[in-house]
Amino acid sequence: MDEAVLRETYRATMVLLYRLLFLLYAEDRNLLPVHDVLGYRALSLTQLRREVAEGMDKGRVYIEGSQVMG
DSSP states (O other), X not given: OOHHHHHHHHHHHHHHHHXXXXXXXXXXXXXXXXXXXXXXXXXXHHHHHHHHHHHHHTTOOSSTTOOOOO
């Protein structure tokens, strides 16, 4: 693979990672309107985490072959 393509892929991956980390941090610190009834709450990463946790509690498998350790 071309070195320039690899560099650009790495850069784009890091941008995505840092944006996700920022969103998780900002939502956790209540810097974003997670509890707002105007619509952000339904689209927030916090809500997505809750839905995934509830699904896992009910036995839903999101990735075949994965299992919860503990």
